[in-house]
Amino acid sequence: MTDTAFATDEAVKERIALWMRELVAVRRLSPNTIEAYDRDLSQFIAFLSGHTGGTVSLATLADLSAADIRAFMAARRAESLGSRSLARVLSALKSFFKFLEREGVLASEALNTIRTPKIPKSLPKALTIAEARQAIAMTEDLEERPWIAARDMAVLALCYGAGLRISEALAVTPADLEAAALRVIGKGGKVRMVPLIAPVRQAIDTYRSLSPFHPARDEPIFRGMRGGPLSPRLIQLRAQQLRGALGLPPSATPHALRHSFATHLLGRGGDLRAIQELLGHASLSTTQVYTAVDTERLLESYRNAHPRG
Template sequence: MTAQSGAFDLLGRWLASITALQGASAKTVEAYQRDVSGFLGFLANHFGGDLGKAKLGTVKITDMRAWMAHERRRGVGPRSLARELSAVKSFYRWLGEAEGIEVTAPLATRAPKFKAQLPRPVAKDQAKAMIETVEFQTQDGWTGARDTAVITLLYGCGLRISEALGLTFAAVPLGETLRIRGKGDKDRVVPVLPAARKAVGSYLALCPFSHTAETPLFLGKKGKVLNPRHIQKVMEQTRMQLGMPATATPHAMRHSFATHLLEAGGDLRAIQELLGHASLSTTQAYTALDQAHLMAVYRKAHPKAG
C-alpha cells in the first residue's frame, strides 16, 4: 500500500461510516467523496508525495489557504468552496475521533463569505396562471393533464421535482395526506389539497399506460419515468407565454408554497416539517423574504416612504 493510498483508504472508511451510522444518502456520499478527493489530490501534489495518515495530521492553516487559493484559481465560487470546506472539516472531525489525528488547522479554517441567495417565489396569481396554462404546451391531452398534476403538486404540497417524479402508482388514489421520501431518505407527511387530488385524478383518467404499484406515477410518452427536464421546459414555455420572469422554475413553485404559507400566518417550524428541511435555519430564509416583501409594499403604499 502506498502512502498516498492510505489517505484515500481513510476517506473510504469515513464514507462507509457516515453511510452506516448517519444514514447519509447516496447523493450526499457522492458529493463528499468528490469534494474530499479533490482536497486530497491537491495535498498529494502540494506535499510532493507522502500522503499517509501521519501527513494528514501535519496540515497547517497555510496549507488550507493554499488549497482554497488553488480552488479559486480553478474558478470555484465562494458558495461552492464553502461547501467543499465543510466536507473537508467533516472528514477531519472523523479523523480526529477515529484516528487521533491533529485537526486544529483544518477545523479553524474560515469559509469564504458569500451573500446568501433568498428564494424567489412567484406571486399567487402567477402560480395559478402557471397551473392553468401549462397543459396547453403539449398536444396530447393526457400529457397536458400530467404536467398540470406535477406542477400542482410542486405548489400545492411543496414538493421538490425529484420527489414528485419519484412517486409511484402505490400513492394513488391520493388521500388527504401523502408520505414523501425526501433528502437523506427521510420521510415526511404533507397534506394534499383537493385541487392536487383533482389534478392527479384527471391525469390518471387519461394516462394510456398499464401499471403496477411500483410503476412511476408520472410517465413520459414512451411509458418510462418522466424526465424532470420536460417539466422545466414546459414551464419555460409557459412563463414566456405569460410574461413571467426566468425565476419561475419548478423549484420556485416549492418556494412559493412556503412563502404563501408564511404570508398567511403559517408557523415556521410547521413549514420546516412540510418542506423536509433538516435545519430550521434553511426555512428561516423565508422570514427574510417575507420581511423584504412587506417593506416593498410599505415603501410603495406609504405616502412618506422612499
C-alpha cells in the first residue's frame, strides 16, 4: 500500500488497510485496479492534508464538502489527468467512503453530488484478418531463438484465436489446458471455458515442446529467459517490433488482437451472446460496442467501393 503515514492519523490508516483487504479478498479486484485505487486514495489524502492544513482524521473525512472534492478533482485535471482516469479516481473515493459507511464509521453525502466525468466513447481498434494473421506468423522472422519465437507466437495466438486478455494468456497453466476447452480466470476471478481452435492448440503445443522449462501443473506455462513468469512487457515489445516490420498503426497492440477476435467473429455471423461469454464480459452492453466496429467497417467498405462514395 502507498505510504500515507505523513498525512493521516492511526484510525484512518487502519481503515485504509481494512478497505484494501476487502478489495482483495471480498471484491477480488484485479491487482492493477487495486494498485490504482490505492494510489488515487493516497493522492486524495495528500491533497486533503495540504488543503485543510493538518493531519487527516476520520473527523476530517466526515466534514468533507462537495467543494473539497471538486477542488481535488480540479487539481487532478490541472495535472492533465483525462476523463477516464478522473472517473476511476471518483470510483475509488466512492468505494472507500461506502466502506466507511458500511463499517458505521461515518456517513458523507458529499461524493453523491459529484458527477462522474463524461468519457468519450471510442471504438476498439481492430486489425484486418490479414494483418492479424501476418502479425502472428511473422514472429518467427523476428526471433532467432526457436523456443522464444514459439512462445511469443503462442501468446499472440491466444489473444487473437481465443480472445484472451494478455494477462489471461500469461496466466495459463498446464491444468487449464487439460480439457478440450481452455479454462480461463478473468476479471474478478470469474472462470470461463474458451474453445481452442486447432492452430492455437498447435501453437501452444509447439512452444511447450521447445521450451527448456517445464512448470508445475498449477504454474504459468509461459516463462521468461531465466524461467520466471513471462512479463507482459516483453509481449508488448514484440508487438512493437511487429508494428515496425509490418507498417501497422500504433493501435496494433496485443489487446487489439482480442478486439479483432470479437470483431471478426461478429463479422462472420457470430452470436453476440456467445461472444460475450467468450470474452468474459459481465454485461452484454460491453460486447455491443463491437456491433459499431463491424458497422463502421462495413460503411468504410461501402464508401470505398460505391461509385458515388
